[in-house]
Amino acid sequence: MSTEVAIVGIGMHEFGRTEGVSGMEQGVIAVRRACADAGVKWEDVQFAFGGSAAAGAADTMVSQLGLTGLQFINVANGCATGGSALFSAYNTIRSGVFDLGIAIGFDKHERGAFRVDTRGAGLGNWYGASGLALTTQFFGMKINRYMHEYGISHSTLGKVSEKAFRNGSMNPMAWRRKPISEQEALDSLMLSYPLTQYMFCSPGEGGVALILARADKAHLYTDKPIFLDAAVVRSRRFGSFEVLAPSIALEHNAGPTVDSSKAAFEMAGIGPEDIDIAQLQDTEAGAEVMHMAENGFCEHGEQEFMIQAGDTEIGGKFPVNTDGGCLANGEPIGASGLRQVYENVLQLRGQAGARQVPNDPKVAYTHVYGAPGISGVTILSR
Amino acid sequence: MAQVPVTEGVFTWPSETPQLIGSRCVACGNHMFPVQSGCPKCTGEKTEQVLLGRRGTLWTWTVQGFPPKAPPYAGDVDPKTFKAFGVGYVELPGQIKVEARLTEADPEKLKIGMEMEMVIVPLSTDASGNEVVTFAFAPVA
Numbered sequence: 001m002s003t004e005v006a007i008v009g010i011g012m013h014e015f016g017r018t019e020g021v022s023g024m025e026q027g028v029i030a031v032r033r034a035c036a037d038a039g040v041k042w043e044d045v046q047f048a049f050g051g052s053a054a055a056g057a058a059d060t061m062v063s064q065l066g067l068t069g070l071q072f073i074n075v076a077n078g079c080a081t082g083g084s085a086l087f088s089a090y091n092t093i094r095s096g097v098f099d100l101g102i103a104i105g106f107d108k109h110e111r112g113a114f115r116v117d118t119r120g121a122g123l124g125n126w127y128g129a130s131g132l133a134l135t136t137q138f139f140g141m142k143i144n145r146y147m148h149e150y151g152i153s154h155s156t157l158g159k160v161s162e163k164a165f166r167n168g169s170m171n172p173m174a175w176r177r178k179p180i181s182e183q184e185a186l187d188s189l190m191l192s193y194p195l196t197q198y199m200f201c202s203p204g205e206g207g208v209a210l211i212l213a214r215a216d217k218a219h220l221y222t223d224k225p226i227f228l229d230a231a232v233v234r235s236r237r238f239g240s241f242e243v244l245a246p247s248i249a250l251e252h253n254a255g256p257t258v259d260s261s262k263a264a265f266e267m268a269g270i271g272p273e274d275i276d277i278a279q280l281q282d283t284e285a286g287a288e289v290m291h292m293a294e295n296g297f298c299e300h301g302e303q304e305f306m307i308q309a310g311d312t313e314i315g316g317k318f319p320v321n322t323d324g325g326c327l328a329n330g331e332p333i334g335a336s337g338l339r340q341v342y343e344n345v346l347q348l349r350g351q352a353g354a355r356q357v358p359n360d361p362k363v364a365y366t367h368v369y370g371a372p373g374i375s376g377v378t379i380l381s382r
Numbered sequence: 383m384a385q386v387p388v389t390e391g392v393f394t395w396p397s398e399t400p401q402l403i404g405s406r407c408v409a410c411g412n413h414m415f416p417v418q419s420g421c422p423k424c425t426g427e428k429t430e431q432v433l434l435g436r437r438g439t440l441w442t443w444t445v446q447g448f449p450p451k452a453p454p455y456a457g458d459v460d461p462k463t464f465k466a467f468g469v470g471y472v473e474l475p476g477q478i479k480v481e482a483r484l485t486e487a488d489p490e491k492l493k494i495g496m497e498m499e500m501v502i503v504p505l506s507t508d509a510s511g512n513e514v515v516t517f518a519f520a521p522v523a
């Protein structure tokens with residue numbers, strides 16, 4: 001029997017744009033806040049896994065936090081960087097090597113759509129030169145096909161954005177805190193059909209840190225430990241449809257989200273029906289819709305009725321992206337997956353303030369997805 | 383003005399009937415584009431070069447509504463003159479779905495399942511004054 005793991009401290013630096021503060025410094029602030037939340041001193045932390053996509057090597061932050069000699073391992077895994085840091089920290093405690101550690105993610109990106117390094121992504125220069133290396137195009141094409149197959153309406157995409165910005169308006173850490181209507185979302189600039197400006201998240205800035213401990217020692221740090229029942233990362237299999245793919249196979253296979261979701265439920269010994277609240281990757285409005293089904297929370301097409309009925313609102317039957325998701329928080333790649341876990345910890349502790357879900361949540365779910373076809377899932381409980 | 387391809391080895395050029403250049407796995411017959419040496423389906427290590435079909439059906443599409451960042455983009459990025467362009471996956475029967483620019487950018491005129499044919503389109507002008515061309519798919523009239 002492996003050691004159980006609890007999250008005993010959480011810290012976050014505000015998402016959005018913070019002029020004059022580097023991504024690394026935002027990570028440092030998140031670490032200090034997490035330590036304060038757990039009542040832990042930095043010198044008590046035995047190990048760290050951390051990463052950013054565009055804001056430097058995480059392990060260099062020890063020069064600001066204190067040179068304690070701890071084991072610090074950098075993680076670089078694209079959009080799953082934060083999830084991978086958490087996965088690694090989780091398994092380090094489960095294995096019994098250490099009792100107390102930290103997972104850190106932070107980032108700071110330039111404005112505008114992500115600039116894809118085609119060579120770094122294993123693609124020829126012709127691909128970007130020809131105007132194909134845009135992640136936004138994939139999202140437009142995936143949801144366009146999905147709408148065609150399963151009858152999802154443009155209105156439903158607009159409603160996802162409306163919900164995200166409304167939830168963001170109740171989140172003091174969020175970037176976008178001004179509510180918008182479904183119609184405003186639908187009428188905003190068309191970036192990549194059928195997705196408009198307000199249906200896409202933007203690359204941004206922010207940092208998140210999570211302190212993990214052996215569950216049997218969690219009471220030393222908190223009276224509200226949140227248990228990590230599963231943490232899974234999966235890459236794509238043959239036949240799946242992924243971002244930045246010059247071609248895809250004729251035969252269809254479910255993507256890494258389906259695989260990581262199934263594995264996480266198996267690991268936790270529960271099913272989708274046991275989840276009270278979920279934070280699902282919403283790089284754009286359509287992604288949230290598709291990921292509801294890919295993670296097993298409904299049948300394909302059923303989202304149309306669920307979203308139109310308000311089921312995924314904070315007060316609905318199945319609240320999704322209660323902190324405003326990527327749409328309202330932006331996407332600092334290294335921190336994004338950990339933000340979801342941060343939100344679930346707040347919700348499970350009953351500390352989410354104005355956006356606290358009223359269903360007394362006991363089990364919570366997070367899901368990230370990103371290039372080049374990678375997904376990470378966690379399941380938390382109290 | 384001379385025409386030069388955006389790259390060598392991705393499509394046959396010059397040609398009256400240009401074709402994309404892909405690979406086929408010797409062991410399992412899986413098709414790949416662009417050319418690669420290993421097979422992601424069966425993990426086979428031997429592939430052979432194959433020319434892909436010029437006609438297929440539109441599997442999905444979007445419209446690139448804003449100028450991509452340059453680099454890597456080689457085309458027009460001036461917001462005043464930038465013209466939106468279609469992007470889609472075209473399913474080539476018995477082979478593979480390939481991602482490509484589309485010559486059509488009007489959402490009213492793009493339909494999943496419509497017949498498409500490969501063409502060569504101008505992309506930019508290089509430092510020597512040559513017209514750089516790339517591949518695209520056009521609706522079959």
Ligand SMILES: [Zn+2]
Pocket residue numbers: 407408409410411412421422423424425426
């Ligand atoms: Zn093969």
